[in-house]
Amino acid sequence: MLDPVPNPPVSASTCRWIALLLVLAACAKRDEAWLAELSDPDPFVRALAAIALCEQSPERASSAVPVLLDTIDRSELRLRPKAAAALARVGGHVVDALVRSLVRDELMTAERREAVLAALVAAGPAAIPALRTVFSHPDPAVRDAAGEALRRIENNPR
Amino acid sequence: MALPRPSAAARISRTPVLLLLALGAACSAYGLARALANRIALRPVLGPVLWIVVPGLSVSLALGLAALWLELRSVRRGEPRASPLAPLRMLFVVLVAAWALFLALVQPFQRLWFDLALGCAAGAFAGLVALERPLERLSSRLRRFGDLSTFSLCASAVLIELCLRGVAAQVPSPLLARVGDAPRQLLERFRCRPGEVRFGFPCNRNGHYDTEFYRRREGERLVASIGDSFNLGAVPHGWHFTTVCERNLGCPVYNLGVAGIGPPEYLRLLVDEAMPLDPGLVVIDVFVGNDLTFPEVEKGLPDAALRSWLERDRVLLWVVPQRLARIAEERRRQGDRWRPIASVQGERERATADSQASLESAFPWLTDPSLEAGTMSEPAYLRLETRRALENCSVDPVSFSGFCGAMLAMKRAAASTPLCVMLIPDEFQVEDDVWGAVRAGAGAELERDRPQRLVAGWLDRNGIPCLDLLPAMRAVPPMTDGKRHLYHLRDTHFNARGNRVAGEELARFARAHMR
Numbered sequence: 001m002l003d004p005v006p007n008p009p010v011s012a013s014t015c016r017w018i019a020l021l022l023v024l025a026a027c028a029k030r031d032e033a034w035l036a037e038l039s040d041p042d043p044f045v046r047a048l049a050a051i052a053l054c055e056q057s058p059e060r061a062s063s064a065v066p067v068l069l070d071t072i073d074r075s076e077l078r079l080r081p082k083a084a085a086a087l088a089r090v091g092g093h094v095v096d097a098l099v100r101s102l103v104r105d106e107l108m109t110a111e112r113r114e115a116v117l118a119a120l121v122a123a124g125p126a127a128i129p130a131l132r133t134v135f136s137h138p139d140p141a142v143r144d145a146a147g148e149a150l151r152r153i154e155n156n157p158r
Numbered sequence: 159m160a161l162p163r164p165s166a167a168a169r170i171s172r173t174p175v176l177l178l179l180a181l182g183a184a185c186s187a188y189g190l191a192r193a194l195a196n197r198i199a200l201r202p203v204l205g206p207v208l209w210i211v212v213p214g215l216s217v218s219l220a221l222g223l224a225a226l227w228l229e230l231r232s233v234r235r236g237e238p239r240a241s242p243l244a245p246l247r248m249l250f251v252v253l254v255a256a257w258a259l260f261l262a263l264v265q266p267f268q269r270l271w272f273d274l275a276l277g278c279a280a281g282a283f284a285g286l287v288a289l290e291r292p293l294e295r296l297s298s299r300l301r302r303f304g305d306l307s308t309f310s311l312c313a314s315a316v317l318i319e320l321c322l323r324g325v326a327a328q329v330p331s332p333l334l335a336r337v338g339d340a341p342r343q344l345l346e347r348f349r350c351r352p353g354e355v356r357f358g359f360p361c362n363r364n365g366h367y368d369t370e371f372y373r374r375r376e377g378e379r380l381v382a383s384i385g386d387s388f389n390l391g392a393v394p395h396g397w398h399f400t401t402v403c404e405r406n407l408g409c410p411v412y413n414l415g416v417a418g419i420g421p422p423e424y425l426r427l428l429v430d431e432a433m434p435l436d437p438g439l440v441v442i443d444v445f446v447g448n449d450l451t452f453p454e455v456e457k458g459l460p461d462a463a464l465r466s467w468l469e470r471d472r473v474l475l476w477v478v479p480q481r482l483a484r485i486a487e488e489r490r491r492q493g494d495r496w497r498p499i500a501s502v503q504g505e506r507e508r509a510t511a512d513s514q515a516s517l518e519s520a521f522p523w524l525t526d527p528s529l530e531a532g533t534m535s536e537p538a539y540l541r542l543e544t545r546r547a548l549e550n551c552s553v554d555p556v557s558f559s560g561f562c563g564a565m566l567a568m569k570r571a572a573a574s575t576p577l578c579v580m581l582i583p584d585e586f587q588v589e590d591d592v593w594g595a596v597r598a599g600a601g602a603e604l605e606r607d608r609p610q611r612l613v614a615g616w617l618d619r620n621g622i623p624c625l626d627l628l629p630a631m632r633a634v635p636p637m638t639d640g641k642r643h644l645y646h647l648r649d650t651h652f653n654a655r656g657n658r659v660a661g662e663e664l665a666r667f668a669r670a671h672m673r
């Protein structure tokens with residue numbers, strides 16, 4: 001009796017999937033490419049780079065925070081909810097940058113403030129020490145925002 | 159003369175299509191590569207649409223390659239094209255249809271969206287070329303009708319757009335203005351014509367509502383006042399706040415005003431027209447209602463030519479019908495009292511005399527505000543005031559960063575010449591009944607004086623003196639009907655009373671700051 005022909009270790013279909021994944025991997029941009037695009041003159045390109053960085057490498061997203069906040073302010077880009085969602089996704093990694101943005105921007109839009117608060121709330125208890133440092137800020141609006149964030153974190157225990 | 163052999167005829171008639179198909183396939187491949195390279199960002203931005211776009215572009219690429227192969231096969235077989243121009247018409251129709259779809263569905267313009275759309279359009283063209291032979295089974299009359307009707311429709315759309323742009327270039331008009339016109343273009347579009355008569359007074363050679371301008375000589379005093387429709391004014395020249403200020407100050411106050419402009423255009427007016435006059439003081443007249451928030455949609459953006467055709471607000475074929483519809487609606491609301499839309503009462507009338515008494519009799523509402531006719535209908539006016547209040551007085555307002563940037567640029571441009579700001583309040587900040595109506599319709603918490611509080615503070619911190627007209631206007635005692643009547647009825651601009659208050663305040667302020 002003839003020995004049965006052994007199955008090839010990898011089927012043709014698997015090979016096709018591997019080839020497709022290799023093509024996709026070759027097409028994908030690396031973190032460095034996204035980081036470089038954060039300073040592109042086109043605000044849309046900057047916004048996409050910031051969102052991509054939050055998806056791909058949340059731990060490197062702190063440099064994307066100013067771009068995301070700018071995207072939230074630029075209604076003409078129509079990426080406001082996406083930028084806010086990206087900010088919330090990386091909230092835990094960028095607590096300091098978020099608290100700094102609360103302190104610096106006196107003329108902050110309602111949407112920006114709401115997005116920053118949502119991201120701080122998403123960061124959870126990790127944001128509490130940084131928020132406490134803001135309680136001595138001279139601007140009552142900043143103190144109120146910090147208090148609001150703390151209240152929401154306490155009401156949403158994870 | 160020898161006729162070309164069939165193979166040569168096939169080559170000649172099919173080569174342009176071959177080249178176009180190759181270009182189209184390259185566009186589809188480029189679009190697909192862009193979509194894949196950006197997929198990490200596109201996944202949250204486009205959501206499930208990404209899974210339509212990527213297969214769509216893949217199909218486009220496959221169609222492009224298939225059509226290319228079919229075309230090459232026909233060349234090899236020596237089959238000449240029956241109608242060599244048909245694919246070019248097809249391409250034109252596909253491009254115009256893609257343009258229309260882009261305007262309708264894919265806004266605002268972004269280069270990435272354009273690359274993806276072009277890839278899909280190339281696929282559509284390739285698909286039509288590949289389907290040419292099966293479509294030949296349809297009756298020739300039907301095919302010719304479809305071909306000519308779609309081509310005529312698309313050609314008409316492009317021609318109308320080109321004609322409208324041509325007219326807009328030759329005859330500047332707000333109806334044909336395109337959002338994103340650069341500051342200088344915007345100034346030329348909205349500036350009055352030299353000699354244009356308003357309330358019986360001719361504009362000067364620069365199209366400003368004032369006498370001719372001359373450069374300041376040694377020892378003379380001169381103020382340049384720069385602004386928008388407040389400077390253009392809604393009153394005869396003698397009642398305008400710059401003229402009132404001039405009389406009080408005893409020196410010329412040049413009025414550089416163009417309706418419909420904002421801080422970026424003030425900067426251009428300052429650099430191009432005010433500074434060459436060497437004024438001893440420049441006053442930027444900032445209207446709280448529309449000068450603090452303006453979109454900086456053009457700033458530093460690439461692909462200007464593509465934006466000009468693919469951004470909805472810049473395509474006249476898209477915006478002009480909407481503007482005409484709005485004008486018709488406003489005219490319907492105003493009923494029998496027909497006069498030009500957005501034109502102030504008496505603006506287009508030619509006064510027969512220029513003495514104060516004769517002008518007062520020609521324009522009796524100058525002395526009696528109860529005779530004023532509203533410029534806008536009540537709903538349109540309230541809608542406008544409410545929008546302005548929401549933009550500027552919401553407890554969390556939109557960013558004033560564009561305004562702040564423009565002011566700093568003006569301060570730099572003025573160099574050693576003193577530069578000041580006159581903050582002009584909106585009517586809802588002065589008239590309590592308008593404020594009540596605005597608050598009722600706003601549906602959000604509003605702080606009535608927020609723009610003045612924030613902007614005056616910012617100007618102070620940046621060393622730009624500021625005259626806030628709000629306290630002086632609120633100090634005017636109401637008339638018998640309880641209103642102060644400082645703005646023309648439902649117009650948003652000062653009437654004679656408002657101009658007098660502003661002119662007197664400006665004179666007091668200018669005296670203290672003039673060089």
